[in-house]
């Protein structure tokens with residue numbers, strides 16, 4: 319039953335779970351539990367229920383969760399669902415499950431029921447929500463992925479696992495902006511991030527029909543944020559036993575492909591839903607297999623922005639870079655925009671972060687940003703814009 323739920327609702331995860339050796343049953347149990355929770359808040363089962371009733375369903379799940387962790391099999395509660403029972407079995411066959419991530423996920427679902435759900439002032443609020451609804455899954459599943467290993471590197475593995483969960487959630491957010499706005503009046507992009515681009519607001523996003531230039535830039539910033547988490551997660555793959563690396567690499571690789579497709583769709587996530595085609599998945603596989611062995615799944619050497627500098631100039635650099643990316647991508651008025659942003663970069667003495675992994679493989683990305691227009695040239699020690707192509711200047 320738990321297996322059927324996974325197959326029906328989560329194609330990418332089902333595919334990845336097929337690669338698991340030991341612990342597959344238990345991972346279906348986790349999925350079924352998470353799915354049931356999601357359904358209680360958002361699914362058909364919840365349609366027609368008031369917010370209070372949904373909150374009460376969550377109370378029930380929380381109560382049963384306490385029992386799952388404290389149960390002895392003599393006293394199985396009568397209202398236990400099949401997902402509860404599957405989770406109960408899993409906690410008895412695999413060592414190391416903790417209750418916190420499950421409780422944190424319930425907290426995330428509660429947040430989704432609040433009147434201001436889908437209104438995030440700062441990115442750090444989005445990040446903590448993404449931890450609650452997705453980062454927690456990594457902590458739930460790590461005991462399965464590390465069956466039979468010792469606990470060395472556990473702290474780092476957990477951090478990196480959570481980063482993958484957040485990257486996946488950010489990908490969902492970026493992919494689903496249109497759907498979330500239309501169907502649920504929600505915008506999971508932080509107000510502070512929107513404001514950076516022409517003073518955009520949540521209401522602007524809610525009423526937008528086709529992406530404006532500023533909107534595309536805000537989406538590029540979200541893509542960049544997601545890429546940062548993917549990069550953090552990538553370093554964690556080698557901390558997993560060999561038998562589990564491919565699962566993590568596949569989930570990351572497939573989702574990252576979806577993220578990059580939003581860019582290839584010229585940031586139109588309002589009218590199009592980005593997905594990875596069968597062919598793309600097939601093409602990814604050898605890269606992911608190789609990556610999972612040597613510890614990288616970076617299929618295209620992304621050009622990534624530096625988020626480490628929180629100062630105003632750090633922010634100005636990110637804004638200018640997003641504007642340059644999008645200006646080159648969309649062509650119109652690219653010249654002026656790039657010249658203006660290049661001036662800003664020159665003033666704050668910033669460029670694309672110096673050391674990029676596998677720069678030579680960023681061709682595809684760069685090619686796509688190429689445009690027929692002549693953008694003139696701009697050069698500093700790190701970035702060179704020449705005829706619409708962004709190069710990393712060689713030192």
Ligand SMILES: CC(C)=CCC/C(C)=C/CC/C(C)=C/CC/C(C)=C/COP(=O)(O)OP(=O)(O)O
Nearest residue numbers: 452455456475478479482483486487554555566
């Ligand atoms: C890298 C290391 C050290 C460990 C890996 C640990 C893992 C596997 C983490 C991934 C955790 C995970 C699978 C999180 C799921 C998060 C998420 C956004 C799920 C989306 O679920 P749905 O909303 O059903 O997806 P779709 O809408 O795409 O079907």
